[in-house]
Amino acid sequence: VSLAIPEIESVLDPESRRPLWHTAYLPPKFITIGTWGELTYIVGTNEEYCLLKKIEISVAEAEKRTGRNAMNMQETYTAYLVETRAVESQAEGQCSPPDSLWRRYSEFELLRNYLLVNYPHVIVPPLPEKRAEFVWHKLAADNMDPDFVERRRIGLENFLLRVASHPILCQEKIFNAFLTKEGGWKETVNETGFQLKADSRLKALNATFRVKNPDRRFTELKHYSDELQSVISHLLRVRARVADRLYGVYKVHGNYGRVFSEWSAIEKEMGDGLQSAGHHMDVYAASIDDILEEEEHYADQLKEYLFYAEALRAVCRKHELLQYELEMAAQDLTSKKQQCEELATGTVRTFSLKGMTSKLFGQETPEQREAKIKVLEEQIRDGEEQLKAKNLESRDFMKSAWTDIERFKEQKNHDLKEALISYAVMQISMCKKGIQVWTNAKECFSKM
Secondary structure: OOOOOHHHHHHHHHHOOOOOOOOOOOOOOOOOOEOOOOOEEEEEEEHHHHHHOOEEEEEEEEEEEEEEOOOOOOOEEEEEEEEEEEEHHHHOOOOOOOOOEEHHHHHHHHHHHHHHHHHHOOOOOOOOOOOOOOOOOOOOOOOOOOOHHHHHHHHHHHHHHHHHHHHHHHOHHHHHHHHOOOOOOHHHHHOOOHHHHHHHHHOOOOOOHHOOOOHHHHHHHHHHHHHHHHHHHHHHHHHHHHHHHHHHHHHHHHHHHHHHHHHHOOOOOOHHHHHHHHHHHHHHOOOOHHHHHHHHHHHHHHEEEEEHHHHHHHHHHHHHHHHHHHHHHHHHHHHHHHHHHHHHHOOOOOOHHHHHHHHHOOOOOHHHHHHHHHHHHHHHHHHHHHHHHHHHHHHHHHHHHHHHHHHHHHHHHHHHHHHHHHHHHHHHHHHHHHHHHHHHHHHHHHHO
């Protein structure tokens, strides 16, 4: 991905290095009218329809709990406190307490699965990882580790902000109920029967291999999503290896500090200089923990787009399935028209099933042929209506999906650009601190 990076020095202020998690990016004005099946979405500008213009959403804290699962077995899980507060009340100077409720990670998964099924033309924001991936050796991989739970809390908040800032998803009643209705929400979702609408994996896989004329844009998008996932995966692996090495380098400075401090105890004239140099080394060695913790925020932003790649592929798979169904409907209609023509003209292909049965059982009577023609004509009319509906469904899907893809591209370019610039600024700041430490040590040695 080619990104134009502005002058690094112009973004060195601390505010520019703040992670993007709490500022769910809102693209510029975005106007469209989307249709999908029986639903119509009247979508205006983000300023007009964005849910974040009306309420503030946050996942305030995480809490470890113990309870019984569906198998009546005791389990330990993490619950997250979702808070919402009306923007109007704050603008009027009122300080009303936020509405709050607790949600499990599985409920976030249920919400996303519902959105995936009901909005197949939308690139649904991904959830943060359930278990830690691409970790360096000092980072705990346990999903109950407090640091991991905190990062996942931030990721879940980011997911809600992404959905709330989406011009279509923010209008979904189930999402609004997720934010406000604690009891009975899961039952409400399951009562919609969304699982019955979900396309089976086997059906989607069959369409992938048998579709003949997929749209070139969706084919290119599918290849792009594969490349995006591959590139970000490699980047995260390299970053984890570099973090391991960097941690070792910083801890070596801790050894320098200990040696200088012990050395200062046996020196009279050089003691003060050695002790000061040792202090600088100790401070430098201790700073690596905060540095790598900040790095994890940028790594998590990259992971979000690693998981977005699968959301892109989901849209492509739905297109392939619709295209395959369209091709099958057209093929079936052509076959029925050919059968009707053969019956009407009396010409039968020698190697067709019809030709073989005629040779085995003799020719049909005119009455039988007329009855079959009437049945086929009725089936042809139904097939033409079905083909027309499939064509309309496919066109609507492609129009709505590509509109959302363009919105996603704009969001992705903005987010990745900001994340990579912030990461570069952090690395520059880290190197400057290293230079400063050795400059201070040099001054200590010069005074001896």
